[in-house]
Amino acid sequence: MNAMDLFKIFISAAFVDNIILARYIGLCPYIGMSSNVANSLGMGMAVTFVMVLASVATWVLWNFIFVPLGLEYLQIMVFILVIAVLVQLLEAILKKTVPNLYQAMGIYLPLITTNCAILAVTFFGVDYHYNLIQVVIYSVGVALGFTIALLLLAGIREKLRFSKVPQFFQGSPIVFFSTCLLAIAFMGFKGLVK
Amino acid sequence: MKEFWNCFKNGIIGENPVLRLMIGLCSVLAVSVRLENCLYMGAAVIFVLTGSNMVISAIRNFVPNEVRIPIFIVVISTFTTIVDLVMKAYLPALSEALGVFIPLIVVNCIIMARAEAFASRKPVLLTMADSLGMGIGYTMVITIIGIIRELFGYGQFFYRQIFPSSYQGMMMMILPPGAFLLIGLCIAILNHFYRRNNL
Amino acid sequence: MTMKNTWKIALSLTVFCVIAAFSLAVVNSVTQKEIERRSQEDLKKALQKVAPFAQEFQKWETVPPVQTPTKDFSILEVYEALKEGKREGLVFRVSTTGYGGPIILLVGISEEGKLTGMEVLEHQETPGLGSNIESDSFLSQFLDKPLTDPFEVNKDIKAISGATISTRAIVRACQGLASYWEEIGKP
Numbered sequence: 001m002n003a004m005d006l007f008k009i010f011i012s013a014a015f016v017d018n019i020i021l022a023r024y025i026g027l028c029p030y031i032g033m034s035s036n037v038a039n040s041l042g043m044g045m046a047v048t049f050v051m052v053l054a055s056v057a058t059w060v061l062w063n064f065i066f067v068p069l070g071l072e073y074l075q076i077m078v079f080i081l082v083i084a085v086l087v088q089l090l091e092a093i094l095k096k097t098v099p100n101l102y103q104a105m106g107i108y109l110p111l112i113t114t115n116c117a118i119l120a121v122t123f124f125g126v127d128y129h130y131n132l133i134q135v136v137i138y139s140v141g142v143a144l145g146f147t148i149a150l151l152l153l154a155g156i157r158e159k160l161r162f163s164k165v166p167q168f169f170q171g172s173p174i175v176f177f178s179t180c181l182l183a184i185a186f187m188g189f190k191g192l193v194k
Numbered sequence: 195m196k197e198f199w200n201c202f203k204n205g206i207i208g209e210n211p212v213l214r215l216m217i218g219l220c221s222v223l224a225v226s227v228r229l230e231n232c233l234y235m236g237a238a239v240i241f242v243l244t245g246s247n248m249v250i251s252a253i254r255n256f257v258p259n260e261v262r263i264p265i266f267i268v269v270i271s272t273f274t275t276i277v278d279l280v281m282k283a284y285l286p287a288l289s290e291a292l293g294v295f296i297p298l299i300v301v302n303c304i305i306m307a308r309a310e311a312f313a314s315r316k317p318v319l320l321t322m323a324d325s326l327g328m329g330i331g332y333t334m335v336i337t338i339i340g341i342i343r344e345l346f347g348y349g350q351f352f353y354r355q356i357f358p359s360s361y362q363g364m365m366m367m368i369l370p371p372g373a374f375l376l377i378g379l380c381i382a383i384l385n386h387f388y389r390r391n392n393l
Numbered sequence: 394m395t396m397k398n399t400w401k402i403a404l405s406l407t408v409f410c411v412i413a414a415f416s417l418a419v420v421n422s423v424t425q426k427e428i429e430r431r432s433q434e435d436l437k438k439a440l441q442k443v444a445p446f447a448q449e450f451q452k453w454e455t456v457p458p459v460q461t462p463t464k465d466f467s468i469l470e471v472y473e474a475l476k477e478g479k480r481e482g483l484v485f486r487v488s489t490t491g492y493g494g495p496i497i498l499l500v501g502i503s504e505e506g507k508l509t510g511m512e513v514l515e516h517q518e519t520p521g522l523g524s525n526i527e528s529d530s531f532l533s534q535f536l537d538k539p540l541t542d543p544f545e546v547n548k549d550i551k552a553i554s555g556a557t558i559s560t561r562a563i564v565r566a567c568q569g570l571a572s573y574w575e576e577i578g579k580p
Contacts (some may be wrong), residue, residue: 176378283427
């Protein structure tokens, strides 16, 4: 395992296979939380935190408990429960120990349990047969890609408020059109990692 | 009877989960490159949605309020796993095509939202009507998008060539940008319709 | 009161989890067999397609290791294609790197070193462009070519328009197999 391979995993997770713009995963928070930059930054932070912890926790459980015991069919249930428990724990711990951080991202935590991006990353981490270091790098990459996509859209939406959008496209349609353009831009990353 | 009908209709038109509430979008965009995928995805969602919400509604009086969410998750993930395993065993090609989006039904916001808002409060039969309505509303949207994407992307309908074979295929329709564009257009048209009729 | 409540919560959670896990175990026991049977069958079908001359296949356990590795190419598994108990060729399951990630191929080679068939098992190429590596019109140009061919894009292999990298990935797999074929002492 060398640094170059890890870098490749990171870049392809963050840009080439951007979880939102290339794989269509995590669209609910993407549309719901992108109305302003501050909110989307908080959401991005919370997602990063939980995503990395969740993929490490599920990876360890999967490779040391479920595969040896042949309980692969419980994957979906266990992974989603791990994420739910993790979110609850994190909320309680942050509230007690780092109140500042809790204020910044606390309100986003409950929303994360049903964030498909996090569950998807835990699945992919296991599916791709990554080792522990690769899983960490991969999940950080995906989370960064998620945050970047969220921030880009939030920036656009803040500007959109001051522009005259035809009535037909007002509201969410224009958000999807912006996403379409972002997705075209991100297609430029395809073929970057070989 | 009227009540059932209203609950059923609500999911298809009034509060269509995808176009009005904008939840459960991921799978709509991801699997809709082929019409066949859409229909099976719709069936899978209807099964999980109806099955798990009926169970949730049936057990709603035995579930302590504090742990209701984890228990809902357990129920939903049981149904999702059943769909996943059955598809892997009997429809392997489709299971491959739908990929991670079958397991991801478990976090499909439609199901959790309906469990919280409806199933945990209402009796079983009403819940069934509501879930079926929501599921069919979802399936309708994904089918419409699937037809358009397959037709323009491949020039085909259900794998059958419709456009002359010299048709090159509109790449954009198959790729993510086209999906985003199309769903935006669908929502715009529906919104326009609602505005016109002052709904 | 609170103590009683805690017990009630714990109990209900446990009961529901046990019921759920049990019902999944039942479903799994039924589907598991079917999944295994199907994957065996699929593999057999794909093997038969790339090596139509053979009657049965056997996994080759003592595969000689690759001496000079080709970049972005690796041999995953090798099957011996048997006809009336005699080895008539080999089928290679190989991985090569395309535009969107690894491409997994099944390549059949007859004993005299001719390509007898090729199947794309997995790929993540761009739909509509690179995904055409699966098409018969592309794959059929490899049929019956001896491994001694140069395998050069736009010379003996016609590239898919707009997907040169995907084409090259397949060609690379052929070149890699050719050099391996030479290494293990086949003509």
